[in-house]
Amino acid sequence: xxxxxxxxxxxxxxxxxxxxxxxxxxxxxxxxxxxxxxxxxxxxxxxxxxxxxxxxxxxxxxxxxxxxxxxxxxxxxxxxxxxxxxxxxxxxxxxxxxxxxxxxxxxxxxxxxxxxxxxxxxxxxxxxxxxxxxxxxxxxxxxxxxxxxxxxxxxxxxxxxxxxxxxxxxxxxxxxxxxxxxxxxxxxxxxxxxxxxxxxxxxxxxxxxxxxxxxxxxxxxxxxxxxxxxxxxxxxxxxxxxxxxxxxxxxxxxxxxxxxxxxxxxxxxxxxxxxxxxxxxxxxxxxxxxxxxxxxxxxxxxxxxxxxxxxxxxxxxxxxxxxxxxxxxxxxxxxxxxxxxxxxxxxxxxxxxxxxxxxxxxxxxxxxxxxxxxxxxxxxxxxxxxxxxxxxxxxxxxxxxxxxxxxxxxxxxxxxxxxxxxxxxxxxxxxx
Ligand code: S3P
Numbered sequence: 069x070x071x072x073x074x075x076x077x078x079x080x081x082x083x084x085x086x087x088x089x090x091x092x093x094x095x096x097x098x099x100x101x102x103x104x105x106x107x108x109x110x111x112x113x114x115x116x117x118x119x120x121x122x123x124x125x126x127x128x129x130x131x132x133x134x135x136x137x138x139x140x141x142x143x144x145x146x147x148x149x150x151x152x153x154x155x156x157x158x159x160x161x162x163x164x165x166x167x168x169x170x171x172x173x174x175x176x177x178x179x180x181x182x183x184x185x186x187x188x189x190x191x192x193x194x195x196x197x198x199x200x201x202x203x204x205x206x207x208x209x210x211x212x213x214x215x216x217x218x219x220x221x222x223x224x225x226x227x228x229x230x231x232x233x234x235x236x237x238x239x240x241x242x243x244x245x246x247x248x249x250x251x252x253x254x255x256x257x258x259x260x261x262x263x264x265x266x267x268x269x270x271x272x273x274x275x276x277x278x279x280x281x282x283x284x285x286x287x288x289x290x291x292x293x294x295x296x297x298x299x300x301x302x303x304x305x306x307x308x309x310x311x312x313x314x315x316x317x318x319x320x321x322x323x324x325x326x327x328x329x330x331x332x333x334x335x336x337x338x339x340x341x342x343x344x345x346x347x348x349x350x351x352x353x354x355x356x357x358x359x360x361x362x363x364x365x366x367x368x369x370x371x372x373x374x375x376x377x378x379x380x381x382x383x384x385x386x387x388x389x390x391x392x393x394x395x396x397x398x399x400x401x402x403x404x405x406x407x408x409x410x411x412x413x414x415x416x417x418x419x420x421x422x423x424x425x426x427x428x429x430x431x432x433x434x435x436x437x438x439x440x441x442x443x444x445x446x447x448x449x450x451x452x453x454x455x456x457x458x459x460x461x462x463x464x465x466x467x468x469x470x471x472x473x474x475x476x477x478x479x480x481x482x483x484x485x486x487x488x489x490x491x492x493x494x495x496x497x498x499x500x
Contacts, residue, residue: 071465073469095111100142146175157186168198172205173220190412204220227255235260247289265277266357303327314367318367329361350362380406389417404435418437421439459486
């Protein structure tokens with residue numbers, strides 16, 4: 069389906085965007101590994117997280133929904149059953165990488181595949197260190213690409229330096245580490261999102277965290293996890309689209325309720341502030357070990373261009389494309405570097421942003437590891453290709469709000485992956 073978004077006068081109102089995708093995935097995976105019944109409130113019902121649910125059902129976990137609460141009957145660390153068929157990971161990198169860690173230490177055979185985007189994404193970052201832990205994994209490109217097969221094995225611990233600061237890699241290794249009596253440690257120069265270790269700690273895992281020059285998390289496994297009650301906050305990566313809309317459409321103001329503002333996730337809001345946008349965290353509070361707030365964002369006519377470098381990327385990795393779009397309206401240049409990871413997301417997001425910005429009349433320079441956006445540019449409008457990437461589709465919809473002729477997004481329905489009602493919610497807060 070193609071959707072056209074035209075110029076708006078103002079973005080105004082209040083929204084509770086859908087729940088956090090990262091925590092929702094983990095709320096199924098970790099509670100499946102626990103012994104007994106857990107409950108998840110405010111689970112994100114969207115393409116990727118439904119994939120996780122269906123995969124864990126195929127592994128023998130009983131998962132039910134009643135009155136909006138998900139009940140997961142955890143099977144304990146080794147209670148999964150051998151899946152009867154190839155596990156379909158859909159479009160979800162998180163489901164795939166975290167589940168590889170879980171399956172590597174089971175006593176059975178399994179095989180995984182995914183859609184055409186996922187089959188292009190590198191899995192070696194997880195499968196190679198898992199092999200160092202004794203995992204028996206094979207697949208295309210020497211085990212780097214789906215489809216992959218796993219013959220479960222007795223694992224041993226490792227110490228791994230997570231150079232890319234990938235939370236998916238860290239989580240996969242911690243989950244594999246949970247399945248061996250050995251100690252497994254992951255070290256990061258820049259800390260990646262820490263939901264897995266936070267939840268594991270809350271469930272009674274033997275896990276330690278040291279934060280000095282570097283970040284180091286260690287787990288000693290084969291200790292039962294206790295069931296938990298989880299209440300998932302709103303996703304900062306989804307809230308970011310509305311924050312961006314308020315930042316670029318004149319006279320706008322939006323209140324985003326109940327948003328996760330964990331410092332490993334709120335880089336986009338902090339960067340908007342650095343650009344001169346008013347972004348306030350109201351009613352800061354804690355919910356199930358995570359920091360949340362209501363986020364108020366106001367339009368600012370004199371936004372400035374900024375620099376985004378390697379250290380900034382992990383806490384805003386999924387929002388970098390959106391920041392590039394916002395930067396078209398700032399005074400001066402915005403230079404984004406150290407963002408080569410964007411090339412291996414649901415699409416090559418550097419290429420997708422550069423090509424689509426050019427299609428709507430914006431001048432932009434592509435770098436191997438980022439891009440340079442000149443500010444104060446007119447958005448003429450036109451037709452863009454979402455590359456079937458949810459975040460590209462939603463980002464350009466936001467840019468459509470300040471376009472002269474409207475922006476038509478091809479395959480806009482891919483928003484379903486993380487935000488099924490995105491276009492309805494956008495209409496709710498637009499004044500024309
Ligand atoms: C995620 C980690 C990030 C992010 C992805 C979700 C997670 O990926 O881009 O959308 O839930 O752990 P990387 O681990 O590859 O950086």
